[in-house]
């Protein structure tokens with residue numbers, strides 16, 4: 838597991854695998870509500886703004902984004 842801070846996508850179904858994320862920003866570019874925050878090698882998704890459109894999943898070159906279950 839990653840650090841607690843980076844894994845805090847508690848109420849979103851889009852999960853980030855930080856072992857595979859290269860922080861390239863491709864997902865940020867395709868997100869309609871602009872709810873993916875990339876800053877200083879930290880990637881967070883605002884769960885309240887995410888519409889679950891899933892565009893970010895195929896946009897990720899490393900397959901780091903998945904549709905997951907809420908814990």
Ligand code: SF4
Nearest residue numbers: 868887888890891893
């Ligand atoms: S599912 Fe859609 S709204 Fe949610 S983070 Fe991905 S691109 Fe953005």
Ligand code: SF4
Nearest residue numbers: 858859861862864897
């Ligand atoms: S597109 Fe994938 S590798 Fe790039 S910043 Fe987003 S999650 Fe990380």
